[in-house]
Amino acid sequence: GAVVSQHPSWVICKSGTSVKIECRSLDFQATTMFWYRQFPKQSLMLMATSNEGSKATYEQGVEKDKFLINHASLTLSTLTVTSAHPEDSSFYICSQNDRDKNEQFFGPGTRLTVL
């Protein structure tokens, strides 16, 4: 199946700073990637759909100016959490579809802690 990597795997930052998370598709060209957020003991919540070469589609309630998504190539999508606050502390996971197999492949996730 597809291999998806994320970097960094964890990050601790001060409140007010910006953090960039990279999601790479290592063996598959993904025109679409998805970004999820998961708080402790909760489910994965879709934040946005990242589309290569065009604007991302954000879910209701997700601030597009706060969570900047760039999908400049078929193998890389980035999520930048701008002016991070403690409430943004969460597990951020990207994924891509393999429609031929009807399954999604998830990156290992990035654990963000904002102090």
Place this chain on the structure above:
Amino acid sequence: GQSLEQPSEVTAVEGAIVQINCTYQTSGFYGLSWYQQHDGGAPTFLSYNALDGLEETGRFSSFLSRSDSYGYLLLQELQMKDSASYFCSFDQAGTALIFGKGTTLSVSS
């Protein structure tokens, strides 16, 4: 609206059989998926049902009834390593997955 309901917790002993039920509500539906997630890890794919019936993959089986908007994941010959969270989810024509809240399975010896 869109929603999935599944039990929050299930406990069982090694060697037992466990069934995790999932009911869903959505206006558009292509198939029901199940994912496993261990603490601190990313979700991994277990199964996908697009048609009614039972899909078997080793110790795990998944069932779907589209008319009842219902599915379940059946785990047999439980092992300690099966302790994890299990999420049912559905997709709508190649879009992202919508996940249930997850069922935490605890397997004891």
